[in-house]
Amino acid sequence: MLGDVLLVAKKDLLIEWRSRITIGQIAPLGVLVLVVFAFALDANAELLERAAGGLFWIAVLFGGVLVVQRSFDVESEDGNDDALRLSGIEPPAIFLGKALALVVQLASLELVLGAGLLVFFNTSVESWPLALVAALGGTLAFSVCGTLYGALASGVRVRDTLLPLLLIPVVAPVLLAATRAFEAAFGLSTDAGWNWTGLLFAIAAIFAAVGSVAFGPLLEDG
Amino acid sequence: MGEQNAPAGQGPMTATPATRVLGGVAVLATVVALLLGLVVSPKDVVQGDAVRLLYVHVPVIWIAYGSFGLTSLASALYLWRGRRRADSGRHYDRLAGAAAECGVLFTGLTLISGALWGKITWGTYWQWDARLTTTVLLFITYIGYLALRRLPADPTVRSKRSAIMALASFVNVPIVHFSVDWWRTLHQQESFGLGEPEITGEMLWSLLFSTLTMTIVAAWLMVHRYRVIRLEEMLDDEGLCAAIEARQAEAVGS
């Protein structure tokens, strides 16, 4: 089972590597989002510094939705969903494999965005461990939710607008918790950042379980 | 079955003697509830007449949650039945859809009544308190669910995905509730909260009666919506037998 998870993850990451969509298109888009926020907030340095945590995760949200969309677009074309069904790989392994690939792709996006924060918003990080662990938790949670809802909203004739509509209410708590954790890590608030981080991992675990169970029926009838 | 044939010139109707009675009771109950709410029950010491919005705002959210709970239950039953035999349990799928539509309607009413109440009592239409924030997310979640129910795909695929989403939402809504609640208790600041007045005596009875009335109205709506969905599916099914015959005729008439 673990072997299959890694197999699927490797396949998705290989597709990413060959096409360079996340690094080449989505990461720059994320940076653009940060820049545009500066316009919206009138380049008010103090405001940007306060808002940096939230803006980071909003940029991750925008980029993340695109990455998830792509992850499932490749499975809808040329009958690849049939091939997955015929492959004999257990659906939970497919789910976790795709989620794992998403984690890696989002992590690379976040590295770029993180650099953007440090440069554009003059963010200073008081607690690097908290920031990194919170980022991991948020990414895990986003990836499993994204994989589950990506499957729900995938298919040949489904509109692109469906995925964001379904996904965002689900990842709203993730955004909320991750932003609070980041603010604590940046020293901007006295919240218990580690508690919020714990919530992120809890959400990740819950939806990893839900997704693993639901993926079989989802994959089945398309 | 539940539908009757209407006089010539109309299609089948979704009304039956039972629903006519239910509808009549609903109308009657609404009149009484209005009387209780607008006339009989007293003004609040602090909020004055504005407190009467309570009789709308509180019940509608209960009904919304109840409807969504019904959606989740029906979805679980649909998936469970579907495992034993494909294509069975469609009535659960219809129930899930009808209940969700009702829930979205009542959530919308919650938001509107909440906004009006907020404007009157506190001067703003919106506050980022836990309940309103959670309600707005709940609203959008189920609007998404209704959008998923209209997926341009095979009906079985649609129903199955909707059911799975309903169950995922059943897991997600408490998470949203919990996180938002935690957030707002930590960050109270100047938010007043829609402080509810003490509810006793006549106000309590009015509130309970109002809740009962809305439940009856909601039930009436759901029954009719369920039947309309069923009629739509019957239309599709009629084609099936004819299609099988036509298909086999291809084989013969070659």
Added chain:
Amino acid sequence: MPPVVCFQAAVALLGRYPALSGFDLEVGPGEIVLLRGPNGAGKTSFLRACCGLLAVRSGRAEVLGHDLVADRRSVRRHVGLLGHQNHLYSDLWVRDQVRFRAASAGAAPDEVAAAMERVGLEPRLWRIPTERLSAGQRRRVALASLIVRRPRVWLLDEPHAGLDAEGRDALDDLLVDATGAGATVLFASHELDRAEAVASRIVEVRGGRITEDSGSDQTGGGRPDVG
């Protein structure tokens, strides 16, 4: 010998449409069965039903002893489908593609090169993204992905389409070799001359059911009389 494929009065639905309206067919091991018939007759649906991608709602449907009505998933790793689509990830190299399919079927890595060579894909093509290949080359990649799984039942939907003469010869050889090794082949084709030459049995599909069956001829090849 127990039949490899056994369908009796099988009905399969595509949504509300009866793709198979009472399909009867029994196929023994080692046969190469050609499915003939007009467009929309149900050939593709039958092939998909055999690998469990299309649910059989009533009747009897068994492949390799697996009851498809009760559980259509367990048979999948034992069959190989070459459908209308090629199941290719456009960004992956040819080699990546076949390797992934091989790994998911538990095949050894060295079988990948052998499979690609067998279908006539030269090594110079192995590092090219599949989206840059011609239609015929893509078809060959799909075929290589099937071979590497070593399925016991081959389900091919218009396999000759898109292949050049050389490719078609290679395919015919493949089919004969496969059945020689114990596999069974069912394929749908409109290329009647070539197909009838390689098939050991021909069935006619119309309106979701079998209307003519030349009967099984275990000797393979030749052109049996169509009943």
